[in-house]
Amino acid sequence: MMTRINFLLLFVVVLCAMSVVRAQYQGRRTFAALDVAQQRAEQLQMDKDRLQVEYRAMSAPGRIEQIARTELDMRPITAARTVFVREGQAILPPLPVLPQAAPASKGARR
Numbered sequence: 873m874m875t876r877i878n879f880l881l882l883f884v885v886v887l888c889a890m891s892v893v894r895a896q897y898q899g900r901r902t903f904a905a906l907d908v909a910q911q912r913a914e915q916l917q918m919d920k921d922r923l924q925v926e927y928r929a930m931s932a933p934g935r936i937e938q939i940a941r942t943e944l945d946m947r948p949i950t951a952a953r954t955v956f957v958r959e960g961q962a963i964l965p966p967l968p969v970l971p972q973a974a975p976a977s978k979g980a981r982r
Contacts, residue, residue: 929935940946947953
């Protein structure tokens with residue numbers, strides 16, 4: 873009778889030990905996954921900060937105006953180029969022809 877109880881207790885102790893080992897293993901795996909996730913979060917935060925700085929630099933009004941003038945060949949509106957359309961007017965009057973300036977060299981892009 874005593875040997876049966878000893879074997880039963882031994883079996884319970886082995887199960888508990890295996891459970892502890894499994895819990896430690898899961899804890900290590902979870903900690904490693906947390907570390908990887910934190911590193912990824914830090915990398916994403918750095919990317920976000922870098923992109924915000926780039927966005928601010930790209931959207932500066934002076935830069936947008938320069939690109940509009942050089943690459944898109946846009947010019948400011950003048951009274952001579954303004955066409956007013958009256959309500960009910962079906963056909964637009966012809967646009968005034970202005971002399972074209974030589975387009976800027978597009979090979980100098982950054």
